[in-house]
């Protein structure tokens with residue numbers, strides 16, 4: 112049996128690399144590396160793809176979230192409601208603008224913010240809610256939007272894992288005031304290095320982000336406010352423009368892989384013994400990760416799969432509210448039981464458009480063998 116890697120980006124490279132090299136040669140010849148035509152074109156093409164008025168390319172998903180929060184006017188003394196079961200940048204971006212993350216527990220079915228618990232967490236200081244569309248499944252934006260309207264909260268989406276996901280045809284990134292996307296190489300639309308983008312509900316916000324990503328400068332060498340160096344470079348933008356044309360077919364590939372996993376788990380008769388991921392009615396899941404939940408011994412299964420040459424990953428082994436550097440926020444272990452349970456029991460299986468049905472069958476067979484051992 113050949114090894115099954117957790118992620119195989121090389122399998123994708125062949126399908127798009129030709130066009131990229133032509134762009135990169137042009138960039139090298141023009142010597143225009145930062146803030147040029149590819150960056151502008153990517154912003155226009157992404158706005159059309161997402162169905163938003165405007166976008167601003169930035170240097171990473173983390174900077175996208177920081178700049179979106181800053182442009183929304185979130186800062187010192189403000190609280191931002193978010194999830195503890197996410198990548199660290201979700202919380203660090205809030206802290207970086209001087210605000211305080213208020214962690215709310217998740218729904219175990221989708222691993223996303225539980226709207227019922229969000230409403231209870233709103234205080235006078237709450238200015239925004241930052242849902243994460245974790246693993247590529249949209250958060251419950253209908254319910255969250257209603258709460259935000261009732262309490263006049265701004266909605267900033269962390270869409271780093273959900274490019275192309277939608278609710279009733281409306282894409283994540285188009286469901287709030289602004290949204291942060293990441294083009295980290297392992298994301299569903301990944302560059303050849305770091306990159307990110309802020310999707311905006313108005314041209315005005317996009318212009319603000321474009322100033323903030325360039326030290327707040329406007330006009331040249333005049334600084335009405337303090338920004339950062341958060342620009343997207345031309346080589347990344349060119350790679351992303353080429354890959355964006357393939358994104359829909361890659362998403363359909365991932366959806367097919369997810370359907371096959373479910374089918375194989377059902378055929379093996381073990382679908383009721385592990386928590387399989389779901390797609391809620393009306394939602395389009397883009398399967399950034401295929402995450403199962405074990406009743407017990409998750410770490411032992413991970414080791415068993417590794418011994419069989421099968422890659423898997425734990426996202427995320429420790430929720431944010433118990434991280435040492437966030438101790439000052441005053442959370443204790445036990446305060447967010449679903450986030451803590453997910454951190455202890457979930458395992459991400461290999462998923463990418465190019466994984467073969469045979470490899471998927473081997474993954475499921477190995478899990479069945481482990482359960483029956």
Ligand SMILES: *Cc1c(COP(=O)(O)O)cnc(C)c1O
Nearest residue numbers: 171172173198200201271293295
């Ligand atoms: C990847 C990711 C980010 C950060 O993106 P970078 O491009 O790595 O800075 C933020 N939030 C979530 C949920 C992510 O998965």
